[in-house]
Amino acid sequence: MPAIxxxxxxxxxxxxxxxxxxxxxxxxxxxxxxIALLGPSGCGKSTLLNLIASFENPSSGELLVHGTxxxxxxxxxxxxxxxxxxxxxxxxxxxxxxxxxxxxxxxxEYEDKANEMLKIVGLSDxxxxxxxxxxxxxxxxxxxxxxxxxxxxxxxxxxxxxALDAQTRLSMQELLLSVWQQLKPxxxxxxxxxxxxxxxxxNIYVMSARPGRIAQKIVVPLPRPRTIxxxxxxxxxxLKREILVQIRH
Amino acid sequence: MKRLKVxxxxxxxxxxxxxxxxxxxxxxxxxxxxxxxxxxxxxxxGWVFGEVGMGLNAYSGTWLANVQYxxxxxxxxxxLAAILGVPLGLLIGWSRLIAQVFDPFIQSLRPIPxxxxxxxxxxxxxxxxxxxxxxIFLGGFYAIVVNATQGARDVDRNLIRAALMMGSNxxxxxxxxxxxxxxxxxFTGLRIGLGISWTAVIVSEMVAVKSGLGYVLWDAYYVGxxxxxxxxxxxxxxxGFVTDRLIVTIERFTLKWRFLQNH
Numbered sequence: 001m002p003a004i005x006x007x008x009x010x011x012x013x014x015x016x017x018x019x020x021x022x023x024x025x026x027x028x029x030x031x032x033x034x035i036a037l038l039g040p041s042g043c044g045k046s047t048l049l050n051l052i053a054s055f056e057n058p059s060s061g062e063l064l065v066h067g068t069x070x071x072x073x074x075x076x077x078x079x080x081x082x083x084x085x086x087x088x089x090x091x092x093x094x095x096x097x098x099x100x101x102x103x104x105x106x107x108x109e110y111e112d113k114a115n116e117m118l119k120i121v122g123l124s125d126x127x128x129x130x131x132x133x134x135x136x137x138x139x140x141x142x143x144x145x146x147x148x149x150x151x152x153x154x155x156x157x158x159x160x161x162x163a164l165d166a167q168t169r170l171s172m173q174e175l176l177l178s179v180w181q182q183l184k185p186x187x188x189x190x191x192x193x194x195x196x197x198x199x200x201x202x203n204i205y206v207m208s209a210r211p212g213r214i215a216q217k218i219v220v221p222l223p224r225p226r227t228i229x230x231x232x233x234x235x236x237x238x239l240k241r242e243i244l245v246q247i248r249h
Numbered sequence: 250m251k252r253l254k255v256x257x258x259x260x261x262x263x264x265x266x267x268x269x270x271x272x273x274x275x276x277x278x279x280x281x282x283x284x285x286x287x288x289x290x291x292x293x294x295g296w297v298f299g300e301v302g303m304g305l306n307a308y309s310g311t312w313l314a315n316v317q318y319x320x321x322x323x324x325x326x327x328x329l330a331a332i333l334g335v336p337l338g339l340l341i342g343w344s345r346l347i348a349q350v351f352d353p354f355i356q357s358l359r360p361i362p363x364x365x366x367x368x369x370x371x372x373x374x375x376x377x378x379x380x381x382x383x384x385i386f387l388g389g390f391y392a393i394v395v396n397a398t399q400g401a402r403d404v405d406r407n408l409i410r411a412a413l414m415m416g417s418n419x420x421x422x423x424x425x426x427x428x429x430x431x432x433x434x435x436f437t438g439l440r441i442g443l444g445i446s447w448t449a450v451i452v453s454e455m456v457a458v459k460s461g462l463g464y465v466l467w468d469a470y471y472v473g474x475x476x477x478x479x480x481x482x483x484x485x486x487x488x489g490f491v492t493d494r495l496i497v498t499i500e501r502f503t504l505k506w507r508f509l510q511n512h
Contacts, residue, residue: 085407099415
């Protein structure tokens with residue numbers, strides 16, 4: 001069963017005139033697939049992510065996650081926000097275990113997992129730190145560890161590295177790839193950065209604006225696992241040129 | 250060295266005013282209207298340390314008792330305002346239905362100054378502690394409610410979304426996200442409310458009860474003890490300052506995450 005099935009999905013915001021944020025979206029994502037939604041701001045890529053997360057509801061069409069239609073957010077669809085959205089009054093550890101804790105899970109059942117996920121994102125030594133004491137990249141790692149601890153099989157990431165400096169962004173991309181290699185979740189990654197989309201994704205869906213549509217699906221033929229040197233190969237640049245041409249018109 | 254300089258800069262004007270005031274007092278015969286700083290301190294000393302029940306000085310030794318009366322009333326009225334105001338404010342900010350039911354009621358009463366409630370309060374409670382506590386409660390209540398409401402409304406939408414995504418129900422959301430996120434606003438409301446509560450206690454004690462710093466203030470004025478009036482004014486300011494510092498200390502302890510942010 002595909003992880004995500006979307007058919008003829010529309011999202012219109014009422015008003016004068018109404019805004020057609022998304023029109024006729026068709027999208028299938030397999031379990032364990034890593035896709036990127038690429039497009040300029042205002043193309044509806046974040047709206048699409050919010051619909052999958054059930055932060056908003058579609059105007060019409062079908063949206064199934066693991067075969068089920070949802071009308072409320074839930075732990076099966078973990079979201080990594082642009083600005084991390086950690087609770088500033090909780091330390092790293094408390095943020096990471098927030099989900100299982102409010103569910104009433106016994107500490108013994110989630111502590112090992114939370115420790116493991118913090119280790120994967122490299123924050124084992126920062127459990128007692130408050131979010132304000134962390135750098136932007138570290139905050140996003142907490143955001144990732146938080147949904148991994150939650151056990152989300154679908155990860156929805158809304159330009160999570162957009163606000164980071166170039167070097168931190170690269171190391172976060174590598175970290176995300178290694179997490180994905182280890183745990184194989186389904187990832188939907190929203191970005192406007194072509195390099196980022198190519199480096200990370202199996203398939204790139206290029207979106208166009210007003211109304212928001214999926215204009216093109218691009219398969220990334222680069223082999224896995226990928227490393228940073230892949231971003232300077234001829235194949236990478238060839239693909240980037242193709243995407244640039246498509247985005248321009 | 251730098252801190253000493255800042256301190257000296259800060260006390261220069263107050264000291265200059267005190268010296269000028271003392272000199273002006275020595276050179277004129279205004280003592281009945283405006284006693285000199287030294288006379289105020291002498292009067293205050295008797296008020297604080299004098300023996301109680303000396304016939305010639307009705308205030309002798311009664312300072313601490315009056316401070317306690319006023320502080321106790323502020324504590325009672327303000328605590329009541331906080332206990333009712335914080336949860337109500339959060340709920341108004343959080344739930345559209347509760348806002349629709351309570352907000353018009355609160356907003357229509359809020360513009361009535363607490364001083365205007367004095368006759369009503371005396372009619373209702375008579376000359377008693379309750380009348381005073383009622384006014385103090387009212388004084389603190391609005392500021393606390395309005396700020397808690399604002400705090401609940403200003404919660405970052407993504408924090409709510411993150412909590413929902415992790416499986417929070419509405420009750421958990423209110424307790425674990427909205428309440429802590431609103432705490433900075435809640436503390437602002439508590440500080441403003443406490444200030445108004447001190448105003449309310451003085452006003453109410455002038456009229457509605459026969460003890461406390463507000464009562465002494467008015468009574469001393471009537472018998473021409475301006476030294477006590479001034480000592481009383483400074484005492485009120487001092488108590489307001491001390492209780493405000495108390496809340497700030499609690500705030501700094503509770504909102505460690507926020508004070509780290511600002512550095």
